[in-house]
Amino acid sequence: MNPLQKNIRATSTHIARSFTRHFASKADAEVAKPYPFSKNAIILPSSPEPLPPSLLKGTAIMAHVKNTLPPPAAKELLSTLFHPSHPSALRPGSIISLTLAHAPTNFAGVLTGVRHRGPDTSFVLRNVVQRTGVEMRFFVGSPEIKDIKVLTRAGEKGTKRMRRAKLTYLRDDASKMNAISASVRKAV
Amino acid sequence: MLGLKATMTIIDNSGALIAECVNVLKSKSTHGMARVGDEIVVVIQQARPIPATALASTTALKVRRGDVRRAVVVRTKKEDRRPDGRFIRFDDNAAVLINNKKELLATRINGAVSADLRLRGWAKIASIAPKVV
Numbered sequence: 001m002n003p004l005q006k007n008i009r010a011t012s013t014h015i016a017r018s019f020t021r022h023f024a025s026k027a028d029a030e031v032a033k034p035y036p037f038s039k040n041a042i043i044l045p046s047s048p049e050p051l052p053p054s055l056l057k058g059t060a061i062m063a064h065v066k067n068t069l070p071p072p073a074a075k076e077l078l079s080t081l082f083h084p085s086h087p088s089a090l091r092p093g094s095i096i097s098l099t100l101a102h103a104p105t106n107f108a109g110v111l112t113g114v115r116h117r118g119p120d121t122s123f124v125l126r127n128v129v130q131r132t133g134v135e136m137r138f139f140v141g142s143p144e145i146k147d148i149k150v151l152t153r154a155g156e157k158g159t160k161r162m163r164r165a166k167l168t169y170l171r172d173d174a175s176k177m178n179a180i181s182a183s184v185r186k187a188v
Numbered sequence: 189m190l191g192l193k194a195t196m197t198i199i200d201n202s203g204a205l206i207a208e209c210v211n212v213l214k215s216k217s218t219h220g221m222a223r224v225g226d227e228i229v230v231v232i233q234q235a236r237p238i239p240a241t242a243l244a245s246t247t248a249l250k251v252r253r254g255d256v257r258r259a260v261v262v263r264t265k266k267e268d269r270r271p272d273g274r275f276i277r278f279d280d281n282a283a284v285l286i287n288n289k290k291e292l293l294a295t296r297i298n299g300a301v302s303a304d305l306r307l308r309g310w311a312k313i314a315s316i317a318p319k320v321v
Contacts, residue, residue: 103303104321130300130319132263133279144272
């Protein structure tokens with residue numbers, strides 16, 4: 001074989017390999033559209049955006065992870081509903097209803113606290129189910145959460161603003177929890 | 189996380205009210221602590237008085253105070269993890285009585301149970317429960 005040809009083959013495979021991209025999620029993979037003007041055209045997947053040199057040096061790696069790691073739906077939630085200081089962020093004391101992928105398919109309750117940890121942000125909902133208090137901790141980035149419905153927002157017109165970030169005192173206050181669970185049942 | 193001396197309510201209609209854990213079976217991976225779906229051996233601390241009709245019959249279920257029986261944990265106060273990372277916590281510990289063949293002794297369950305029962309092979313109990321969370 002012509003040695004020049006051998007080099008060309010080697011470089012082309014090298015280029016092909018550098019172009020293979022590991023998609024973060026199935027949604028990203030589906031974005032690669034076929035070439036509309038020819039069926040036989042070979043379309044190499046576009047290379048990922050080059051990382052800025054400051055990032056390669058080591059500056060602001062966690063900020064980069066925070067932006068790129070969560071899927072777009074989770075990113076939307078993290079920047080609005082579960083952001084520490086967004087104007088429409090959920091305050092503790094709000095009543096929320098979730099639709100989940102696995103059992104229990106619906107869970108509603110009062111938001112007792114949000115744990116802000118970037119992509120690992122989680123929140124706790126408390127409700128009284130069949131005369132037993134139940135608390136569930138959900139992760140905002142979880143694909144299990146199909147839908148979040150905000151039934152009442154604490155601190156808005158007509159509702160009381162909670163003076164605590166974490167409402168663990170509700171565990172001992174049966175009367176308040178009964179009132180809350182009654183309103184949850186009415187609202188759902 | 190129920191170990192030796194842990195008390196729990198019995199939420200079926202067997203007649204027992206409160207039981208105390210005496211032994212956790214299959215505890216190699218659980219370090220002697222039972223979670224939802226684990227079998228434990230309990231001593232009945234409080235039971236409802238047995239009705240006269242049941243006392244007379246030989247086949248009726250008679251659960252008395254001091255009985256040593258087996259039970260399955262259905263609710264724990266200690267949070268339990270679901271495969272997707274969710275945590276669930278109840279306000280009390282609860283169990284239902286079973287026999288050596290892993291069959292329910294009672295006919296009804298009152299109260300919510302954890303959905304982890306299905307994952308750990310107790311789908312029968314989960315199907316009878318009025319609410320699975």
